[in-house]
Amino acid sequence: MPATPAWPPGSLPRLFVDTTLEDDGEIVIDAAQANYLVRVLRLKAGAQIKLFDNRTGEWLAELAHIGKRDAIVRVEGHLRPREIVPDLWLCFAPIKKGRIDWLVEKACELGVARLVPVKTQRTIVDKVKATRLQSHIIEAAEQCERTSLPDLAEITSLDTLLSNWPEERRLYYAAERGGDSVIEAMSDSNGPAAILIGPEGGFTDAEDEKIRAKEASVPISLGPRILRADTAAITAIGIWMAHRGGWIRK
Ligand code: SAH
Numbered sequence: 001m002p003a004t005p006a007w008p009p010g011s012l013p014r015l016f017v018d019t020t021l022e023d024d025g026e027i028v029i030d031a032a033q034a035n036y037l038v039r040v041l042r043l044k045a046g047a048q049i050k051l052f053d054n055r056t057g058e059w060l061a062e063l064a065h066i067g068k069r070d071a072i073v074r075v076e077g078h079l080r081p082r083e084i085v086p087d088l089w090l091c092f093a094p095i096k097k098g099r100i101d102w103l104v105e106k107a108c109e110l111g112v113a114r115l116v117p118v119k120t121q122r123t124i125v126d127k128v129k130a131t132r133l134q135s136h137i138i139e140a141a142e143q144c145e146r147t148s149l150p151d152l153a154e155i156t157s158l159d160t161l162l163s164n165w166p167e168e169r170r171l172y173y174a175a176e177r178g179g180d181s182v183i184e185a186m187s188d189s190n191g192p193a194a195i196l197i198g199p200e201g202g203f204t205d206a207e208d209e210k211i212r213a214k215e216a217s218v219p220i221s222l223g224p225r226i227l228r229a230d231t232a233a234i235t236a237i238g239i240w241m242a243h244r245g246g247w248i249r250k
Pocket of ligand 1: 202228
């Protein structure tokens with residue numbers, strides 16, 4: 001179910017629709033979204049909402065007709081173009097259900113461009129429910145006012161990830177066995193980047209060696225304590241975004 005906008009109170013509900021939006025276009029929204037607008041938010045015909053499509057940006061729209069199962073929405077005007085997303089990937093070993101849901105939600109809010117689940121030797125979860133994760137991503141994007149959705153890649157093995165690694169993309173490897181200070185490592189770089197986080201059991205020695213051997217690899221330390229994988233991921237994303245995610249007004 002789509003999220004209610006958190007702030008400001010009373011701001012217009014925002015929905016993602018998987019269809020290209022254009023001026024004066026009419027679109028049919030599905031039963032779940034119609035139910036949310038009509039029964040949860042109790043909107044009446046004529047109410048205004050916002051839509052985004054991950055292609056053309058964000059639009060103002062009007063709830064034109066409420067049907068039994070769906071609803072028709074009329075697009076009224078363009079509000080914002082699709083944002084330029086900071087070029088950061090999060091590569092992470094999948095973790096248990098509740099935690100992975102939380103992880104993708106927070107990574108989306110913080111602004112990552114792509115989420116890449118990675119199978120490692122100690123990964124305990126080797127399948128991810130892409131549809132469930134995708135719905136968490138959409139909810140987070142609706143709530144946090146993104147005009148883009150992060151890509152969710154198919155699960156890949158660590159070996160495949162490393163052998164196909166695009167060398168121009170810096171690979172910040174969160175290494176609990178030691179690396180550079182994350183703050184310094186992330187402050188002096190430009191260009192595409194990725195953060196790699198291990199599973200709850202950590203990377204094996206062989207994996208650690210392979211990751212460090214990559215030209216693009218920059219091992220980083222996230223401080224003196226061992227963090228859970230989800231905490232490590234969100235911390236590293238936050239630090240990268242603070243340097244490179246447009247958080248500093250220039
Ligand atoms: N090997 C650990 C747990 C791994 S924590 C154990 O003893 O059980 C899961 C992942 O979070 C790690 O693989 C690493 O990528 C990241 N991580 C956790 N704490 C970290 C730290 N202090 N610095 C860098 N990465 C860290």
